Amino acid sequence: MNSAQLFAGVMTGNSLDAIDIAVLQIGESSTHGTRQERLALVCFHSQPLDSGMREALQSLLLSGHDELHRASLIGNGFADQISRATLEALTLHGLKPSQIRALGVHGQTLRHRPDLGYSLQLNAPARIAEVTGITVVSDFRSRDIAAGGQGAPLVPGFHRAVFGDMARGPADPGGVTAVVNIGGIANISWLAQPLTGYDTGPGNLLMDAWAQQHLGQPLDRDGQWAQRGTVNEALLSRLLADPFFKRAAPRSTGRELFCKPWLEAFLSEGEFSSLPAEDVQATLLALTARSIAHEIKTLESQGSRCARLIVCGGGAHNHALLSCLRRECEHQLGRSLCVETSQAHGWNPQVIEASAFAWLAWRTLEGLAGNSPDVTGALGPRVLGSITPGAHQSTRPSA
Numbered sequence: 001m002n003s004a005q006l007f008a009g010v011m012t013g014n015s016l017d018a019i020d021i022a023v024l025q026i027g028e029s030s031t032h033g034t035r036q037e038r039l040a041l042v043c044f045h046s047q048p049l050d051s052g053m054r055e056a057l058q059s060l061l062l063s064g065h066d067e068l069h070r071a072s073l074i075g076n077g078f079a080d081q082i083s084r085a086t087l088e089a090l091t092l093h094g095l096k097p098s099q100i101r102a103l104g105v106h107g108q109t110l111r112h113r114p115d116l117g118y119s120l121q122l123n124a125p126a127r128i129a130e131v132t133g134i135t136v137v138s139d140f141r142s143r144d145i146a147a148g149g150q151g152a153p154l155v156p157g158f159h160r161a162v163f164g165d166m167a168r169g170p171a172d173p174g175g176v177t178a179v180v181n182i183g184g185i186a187n188i189s190w191l192a193q194p195l196t197g198y199d200t201g202p203g204n205l206l207m208d209a210w211a212q213q214h215l216g217q218p219l220d221r222d223g224q225w226a227q228r229g230t231v232n233e234a235l236l237s238r239l240l241a242d243p244f245f246k247r248a249a250p251r252s253t254g255r256e257l258f259c260k261p262w263l264e265a266f267l268s269e270g271e272f273s274s275l276p277a278e279d280v281q282a283t284l285l286a287l288t289a290r291s292i293a294h295e296i297k298t299l300e301s302q303g304s305r306c307a308r309l310i311v312c313g314g315g316a317h318n319h320a321l322l323s324c325l326r327r328e329c330e331h332q333l334g335r336s337l338c339v340e341t342s343q344a345h346g347w348n349p350q351v352i353e354a355s356a357f358a359w360l361a362w363r364t365l366e367g368l369a370g371n372s373p374d375v376t377g378a379l380g381p382r383v384l385g386s387i388t389p390g391a392h393q394s395t396r397p398s399a
């Protein structure tokens, strides 16, 4: 690998579960004049968000009293946790901050309104650069939105960089590899030419909220509770009738739409008001699986065939969800589809999104576009993000 360097990515997604940090070695090699990216995961560290920070961030998801002031203070505290977690991750793996060329910090999404021209991530990059001494790349979504895009999803390009070559099945050499990232929200990448990708709808976020309300736990581990319930097809049809599921790509969504009040509006309808809680959970799990399978069917209807589906994000750990996804794909496609987690390709499902932001930081520093206009709908490829230099002192003497 030529001049490979270390880049780190920090992701805190819609699930508000953890600060995920991945360090990647990234470089380019050139064979017969063709430049090829080389990526290798060096280490990964996940630090659960403590309940105080989770509640503080949750308090900013809806507007409230003096929110600009509160957001500034919470943002500083959040950035300090990110800095500490990053330094700890580096120490644990025998690395020094000076070895990291840049740190891509996504920030916590508080509002995602590309329709109104913005997506707001809580972050304090200057503070992170000050504490860690590492150059920070932040605010990845704004430039794509300024260019008319959704600002999301940004991971399909990384999915292609990692899984684009490896996953052609010998049994189906012409088939397309699809990657689905099941975080709080789920998004699909269709690794064809052109690259396609968009949000499919809720991933774990509604299941997490329902488990919190009824079990007092932040998640339904392995989907065990959902498995004790029965899918209510009438409720599932009502949920899938939301106009979001009919919207054409480019499309992205967030907690603004798929939140507890969204679910409660359906549950307050007479026929569903007395459903056992575990049946609601089973139905939410089926909603995630069916909406993903439906998109694979829709993408196939445009002419290519899916060879395999690679699942990443926290939802890949939910066995009941994976089984349901296999059944839904078989039902909708009329054949069994190879559904496997990214672990089958040597990538822990949890590391992919943080790794994507390390890769995006690399692209920014290299002056390479980070967005995929066919995915986001932007007018064209754009170099994403804002750079906050990490060095504590100017590298040039003052005049």
Ligand SMILES: Nc1ncnc2c1ncn2[C@@H]1O[C@H](COP(=O)(O)OP(=O)(O)O)[C@@H](O)[C@H]1O
Binding pocket: 012, 013, 014, 015, 016, 017, 018, 182, 183, 184, 185, 204, 205, 208, 218, 219, 220, 221, 222, 223, 312, 313, 314, 315, 317, 318, 319, 350, 353
């Ligand atoms: N063993 C598991 N069983 C069920 N769900 C899981 C499990 N592990 C992780 N998850 C789900 O994954 C979520 C975190 O996924 P993640 O990819 O970090 O999402 P985000 O990007 O939104 O933070 C958790 O909130 C939880 O819903």
Ligand SMILES: [Mg+2]
Binding pocket: 011, 012, 013, 014, 015, 016, 017, 018, 020, 183
């Ligand atoms: Mg997470």
